[in-house]
Amino acid sequence: MLAYLHSAMQSFFNHINNYYPLSPAAQEALEENFVQMEFYKNDMLLTEGKICRYLYFVEKGALRGFYTLDGKEITHWFGFENDFVTSFHSFITGEAAVENIQFLEHSIVWALPKEKIQGLFDRFHETERLVRIVYEKYYIRLEERFVNAQFKTAAERYENLLQQAPYILTRVPLGYIAAYLGITQETLSRIRSRV
Amino acid sequence: MLAYLHSAMQSFFNHINNYYPLSPAAQEALEENFVQMEFYKNDMLLTEGKICRYLYFVEKGALRGFYTLDGKEITHWFGFENDFVTSFHSFITGEAAVENIQFLEHSIVWALPKEKIQGLFDRFHETERLVRIVYEKYYIRLEERFVNAQFKTAAERYENLLQQAPYILTRVPLGYIAAYLGITQETLSRIRSRV
């Protein structure tokens, strides 16, 4: 059983080794606390108003985070293979989520409950170090996205996205991508037509 | 001497106790590694191209981070009392900074060299926990700013800023605030005139 779990989580450990390699003992403890979950297209992982108590790791599939504004759904992030996803604000503060998380494809994710994470931090300093390092990467990523959002044109942001995640066009409806870029669907369509 | 240092850093420890209280031993180790520095208006803390090897804590004063684009200076963040500031990307990756950091007032900051921080993490798990928690707060703050940047109008962002940091208007030139909000100085001036 452990052997099965281990092989199932191989992509997870391969990935986190890029951040900070864990000792076998810490890996084993992590494995014991992760729960694999399977979802299908359009399934909801979280709906606004609920408290998000899990951190998820995407083994396979795609998700979006969105909130509603004036009755419209505003997609503001995507998650793909090897991404950590959660409603960060809700997960950290314990307050109700203002966003929804929905699957865009058939997906396999691993869920780690918040209270288990705290226990891992207490027992294995190295797991807290891993998370600290992951935060650094994600913070830098968000900083870049912020600078793009505020100081680049819509067309530049689109070009950027295509370079960084060319697969996104085939996996995500254009309307979601437009919202993600902070523009309307019509504007994105026009940007595309004049390339 | 230690007593002097301790009293000088009181505001720092008062502040971080809100995040995560440290043991006396960890506090003492932190104190030994911090260096107090004094700067005057328009002094540069960092210029682009240099590697930022320090984390700073602002005891008193104000700073801005800015980069140059098409010959213009784009201010993209401010730091005030009790803020941690650094060129995060450069500090974490060890690459040359793309931004500049400049003082807007006479300021007192505490500097902590990166290599000392790693040593503290190794010796005191709790210091790494503190940083992990600080990252969480700063990540959530940046997320909010990102959502504002991409999904709210310039006028809303200005209102927001006034509520969150009303003192900013008296301490920072309007041109810097406009860039921070992602608009031109003229547009900000017009927004102000029609309130």
Next chain:
DNA sequence: ATCAGTATTTGATTATTGTCAAAAGCATTC
């Protein structure tokens, strides 16, 4: 108080993007 330099406001015009509405394109199901 005056001057020089800087910061802020105002005006006219242009560029970009949003909004509302309709048409065209695609995919899925019966």
Next chain:
DNA sequence: GAATGCTTTTGACAATAATCAAATACTGAT
């Protein structure tokens, strides 16, 4: 393969913000 629902594109117009230029207000030093 026709019909349905959903996605994407196109069109006309309005709103928002940028740009360039000039005027006004403010600040600090003499």
